[in-house]
Structures are given as C-alpha cells and as structure tokens.
Amino acid sequence: MKKISVLTGTRAEYHLMYPVLKKIVEHPDLELDLIVTGAHLSAKYGNTYQAIEKDGIPISIKLPILKDDEEIVDMDRAIAECMLGCSKHFKDVKPDLLLVLGDRYELFGAVIPAINQHIPIAHIHGGETTEGAIDEAVRHSVTKCSYLHFTCCEPYRKRVIQLGESPDRVFNVGGLGVENILTQSLMTQEDLEKNLSFPLNNYSLVTFHPVTLEEGTAVQQVKEMLDAFLEVEDMNFIITKANADAGGNKINEVIDQYAEKYPQKFYTEFSLGMVRYLSAMKYAHLVIGNSSSGILEAPSFRVPTINIGDRQKGRIKCESIIDCNPNKKAILDAISKGLSSSFRDSIKTMESPYGNGTTSQQIIDIINKYLENGIDLKKKFYDIEFNLKGEK
Known part of the structure; x- marks a missing residue:
C-alpha cells in the first residue's frame, strides 16, 4: 500500500x-x-x-x-x-x-x-x-x-x-475542471434557484480575486466592476467571494457593501460548492471576473467569459473569452459583446482544448x-x- x-x-x-x-x-x-x-x-x-x-x-x-x-x-x-x-x-x-x-x-x-x-x-x-x-x-x-x-x-x-x-x-x-463538468450530476436551474432563494431567470456568475502583483488596485477595480453591473438592466449577479490572498478581505468588504445595498441585484457566498458552482455556470448568461474557472471551465459550457484585468494574462484562451480592462466602460462594452447574439452564435460549436474527461x-x-x-x-x-x- x-x-x-x-x-x-x-x-x-x-x-x-x-x-x-x-x-x-x-x-x-x-x-x-x-x-x-x-x-x-x-x-x-x-x-x-x-x-x-x-x-x-x-x-x-x-x-x-x-x-x-x-x-x-x-x-x-x-x-x-x-x-x-x-x-x-x-x-x-x-x-x-x-x-x-x-x-x-x-x-x-x-x-x-x-x-x-x-x-x-x-x-x-x-x-x-x-x-x-x-x-x-x-x-x-x-x-x-x-x-x-x-x-x-x-x-x-x-x-x-x-x-x-x-x-x-x-x-x-487534460483539465480536472472539464472532467467535473462531464461527470458530475448538476442541478436543474429551477432547483438551483430554490436552493439559493434568488431569481435566476437572467443572471451572470462572478468571481473576482486580487491581482497580487499590483499594489492597491483591488478596491478600485472591484468597485468599477460592481458599478458596471448596476447599469446592466434586468440582470442579477451571483458572486463568489475572493480567496485568501493579500487584498481579498478588502474585495469582500466592498462586495458585502453592494450586496447589502442592492439585495435584489446581488447574491453573495464564500463558496457554492462544486455542484452548485458548476450548475450556476451552466445556466449563466456570462461568467465574469478574473478567476481561472472562467478560462478553464466555462468554455465547456460554451458560456462567454468576461475576463477582467491582468490576473489571467498569459493563459491559453478559447474564443469564448473576452478580455477587458478593469474599468467600468470597458466592462460594460465587454458585457454587451458577450450578450450579443452574433458572439453567442460564434461559439456554439467551439471545443475546449482542456481534455475529454x-x-x-x-x-x-x-x-x-x-x-x-x-x-x-x-x-x-x-x-x-x-x-x-x-x-x-
């Protein structure tokens, strides 16, 4: 043994x-x-x-x-x-x-x-x-x-x-994230909505972490992102909080402030767990933020990813990834592109390069x-x- x-x-x-x-x-x-x-x-x-x-x-x-x-x-x-x-x-x-x-x-x-x-x-x-x-x-x-x-x-x-x-x-x-997507039994959108007690008819999934090689940018960048979300009509946002990196606590404080002020717009949680997270990704209109899951996993669902800033710079990216700067206008422009029928049609037959499960x-x-x-x-x-x- x-x-x-x-x-x-x-x-x-x-x-x-x-x-x-x-x-x-x-x-x-x-x-x-x-x-x-x-x-x-x-x-x-x-x-x-x-x-x-x-x-x-x-x-x-x-x-x-x-x-x-x-x-x-x-x-x-x-x-x-x-x-x-x-x-x-x-x-x-x-x-x-x-x-x-x-x-x-x-x-x-x-x-x-x-x-x-x-x-x-x-x-x-x-x-x-x-x-x-x-x-x-x-x-x-x-x-x-x-x-x-x-x-x-x-x-x-x-x-x-x-x-x-x-x-x-x-x-x-290949990638373990792709394997989880192909092998896990995921929740229906209706069951997920009941589980979260949050409306999921039109939503995006969000994770934003500190960019640890940048000094003091975390708070400003997450505010730019959340302010952009407030201007997207008829869309709600499930946000999983930042991890235990330097600057992560400050990001989470800002997220909590916005969620408390706009509870109908934002649902926040530290961790959804694998099944709920992948289920939320499957039915989301967009995956937004700077987490590797938007690069490695979201393409298997053919869900567009809005990749904000430089945290994931250098990774191999599928056609479904839209890179943008960490400012409100750039984020709104990227969201508009990701929601467009022409872009969504262009990735319908896209294949992920990250393995077969x-x-x-x-x-x-x-x-x-x-x-x-x-x-x-x-x-x-x-x-x-x-x-x-x-x-x-």
Missing part, C-alpha cells in the same frame, strides 16, 4: 482535485493522506473543510495557518506555519509521494519539507502563466521541485519541458505505475535545442 499525501488550501483547488481524491480512496493499492489548511479552516472564508467532510473524503490533519482577525493576509507567516506543520506531519506518516495542484502560496509550505525529506512530488496544472499574480512564480518553482507533471494541454506540457523537465515525466492529461484516471494510473517501479529523485536537467531572436 502506497501512501499519497495531498495538500488543499482553498475551495477551488479542492473542487478540481475531488475526482483524484475519490479515486485514491477507492484504489486497492493507494492510501490517501489529506492535509487540509488555508482558507478551508477559516470562518472568514466559509469553513469549507466542512464540504470535504460532507463529501466523505477522509481528512488526515488540519493545519490552521490563517488568522481571521488579520485585515491583510500575512502570506509569509502562513507559508512558514504550513511548512512547520507539514514537516512534522511528513515525518510522522512517511508518505511515498506528495500530490499538489496549481499555484497557491501554501504549496511552498508542503513542497519544501517534502524536498528535504526526499518525498517525490507530483504537480498538476504546471506550465501555465498568470502574469498578473504571484502565482506565476509559485507555479514554476513548484514545477522545478516536482518529479511528475500533469498539464492540462500540450502547450503547457512543452513549457514544463522547456523548464528542464524530461519529456517522459511530463504528461498532458479522463484526467483523474490518467493521473492515478501514472502515479501508481511510477510508485510500483520506483522513483529516482536524481533528476537530470533536460536541455532543448533553441535559437534566441537576435542571436548571431
């Missing part, structure tokens, strides 16, 4: 990882060691660890690293506390592999002690770029710390190889194979042939 440690710190990351976690639990030769930390354990961010428990996924340890009385999240302290907690935990349970997803700062807290304790690391969703966020540096750093790589499309696989990782350890397996099984099969055969952590840097522009 091989033990796989998995770290999760946010609702979005857990929802993506759910099919992988479920398959580990059900696998006869694998044992799940789930480390829950970050926003999951914060009342301010909805205590989303309860959703994990409700799903029946066993939690091995809870590592609180956030303080609900902090006005701005101290990411340095959070990483340090996560590192100390994971270091002790790994020494106690001695996992055969650590599996992590994405680009959250909490990953450093698990990856660094794993390296020091010679625990192989497998990384999901490497090779992507988000030029407006600190996540960019975290993601590529975790790539270099990892032995196995699971990317969501071929250009990202090539980018991981460009970082010096051997092609035989880098696998294009078999991602989690591919990941489990590859991990199990490598664990059975043994892993040599002495990686060689894989050099590629290339010519730089301007070189003589």
Whole structure:
C-alpha cells in the first residue's frame, strides 16, 4: 500500500482535485493522506473543510495557518506555519509521494519539507502563466521541485519541458475542471434557484480575486466592476467571494457593501460548492471576473467569459473569452459583446482544448505505475535545442 499525501488550501483547488481524491480512496493499492489548511479552516472564508467532510473524503490533519482577525493576509507567516506543520506531519506518516495542484502560496509550505525529506512530488496544472499574480512564480518553482507533471494541454506540457523537465515525466492529461463538468450530476436551474432563494431567470456568475502583483488596485477595480453591473438592466449577479490572498478581505468588504445595498441585484457566498458552482455556470448568461474557472471551465459550457484585468494574462484562451480592462466602460462594452447574439452564435460549436474527461484516471494510473517501479529523485536537467531572436 502506497501512501499519497495531498495538500488543499482553498475551495477551488479542492473542487478540481475531488475526482483524484475519490479515486485514491477507492484504489486497492493507494492510501490517501489529506492535509487540509488555508482558507478551508477559516470562518472568514466559509469553513469549507466542512464540504470535504460532507463529501466523505477522509481528512488526515488540519493545519490552521490563517488568522481571521488579520485585515491583510500575512502570506509569509502562513507559508512558514504550513511548512512547520507539514514537516512534522511528513515525518510522522512517511508518505511515498506528495500530490499538489496549481499555484497557491501554501504549496511552498508542503513542497519544501517534502524536498528535504526526499518525498517525490507530483504537480498538476504546471506550465501555465498568470502574469498578473504571484502565482506565476509559485507555479514554476513548484514545477522545478516536482518529479511528475500533469498539464492540462500540450502547450503547457512543452513549457514544463522547456523548464528542464524530461519529456517522459511530463504528461498532458487534460483539465480536472472539464472532467467535473462531464461527470458530475448538476442541478436543474429551477432547483438551483430554490436552493439559493434568488431569481435566476437572467443572471451572470462572478468571481473576482486580487491581482497580487499590483499594489492597491483591488478596491478600485472591484468597485468599477460592481458599478458596471448596476447599469446592466434586468440582470442579477451571483458572486463568489475572493480567496485568501493579500487584498481579498478588502474585495469582500466592498462586495458585502453592494450586496447589502442592492439585495435584489446581488447574491453573495464564500463558496457554492462544486455542484452548485458548476450548475450556476451552466445556466449563466456570462461568467465574469478574473478567476481561472472562467478560462478553464466555462468554455465547456460554451458560456462567454468576461475576463477582467491582468490576473489571467498569459493563459491559453478559447474564443469564448473576452478580455477587458478593469474599468467600468470597458466592462460594460465587454458585457454587451458577450450578450450579443452574433458572439453567442460564434461559439456554439467551439471545443475546449482542456481534455475529454479522463484526467483523474490518467493521473492515478501514472502515479501508481511510477510508485510500483520506483522513483529516482536524481533528476537530470533536460536541455532543448533553441535559437534566441537576435542571436548571431
């Protein structure tokens, strides 16, 4: 029996990882060691660890690293506390592999002690770029710390190889978000409306996070967005709140102010959970904000995405993505385009580049194979042939 440690710190990351976690639990030769930390354990961010428990996924340890009385999240302290907690935990349970997803700062807290304790690391969703966020540096750093790589499309696989990782350890397996869309039983629009007690005849789904490489822009940008929404007649907005990044609390305060003033216009919640969130996305007129879900998942529903600002700059985008600047006029223009019949007709036959719904099984099969055969952590840097522009 091989033990796989998995770290999760946010609702979005857990929802993506759910099919992988479920398959580990059900696998006869694998044992799940789930480390829950970050926003999951914060009342301010909805205590989303309860959703994990409700799903029946066993939690091995809870590592609180956030303080609900902090006005701005101290990411340095959070990483340090996560590192100390994971270091002790790994020494106690001695996992055969650590599996992590994405680009959250909490990953450093698990990856660094794993390296020091010679625990192989497998990384999901490497090779992507988000030029407006600190996540960019975290993601590529975790790539270099990892032995196995699971990317969501071929250009990202090539980018991981460009970082010096051997092609035989880098696998294009598609996106977990697409798998959830294709495999989960979603709610009807009528049932969702009853569940939320909010009118859903004409609505958009919204998530807006801080752009962590920009200083002091969060409040102004979210106000521009919400002011634009007030000018869109006959449309309501379901808003899932910002995550536990620096500036996230301030964004949520502004959202609460608008929701209190315009309760018929805005419905807000920290986390809808995977099924409600994907159901809300399915029936939405638009997906709006700067969350990766608008880039990776919304195209599978052929729902237009209004991508605001630079947070997702650099990602591969389908034809359904409309980029705009974070100001009221640009947002209104983008909404108008996204609602136009000509644009909606143009994406009706669009195909998502992010896989066919078999991602989690591919990941489990590859991990199990490598664990059975043994892993040599002495990686060689894989050099590629290339010519730089301007070189003589």
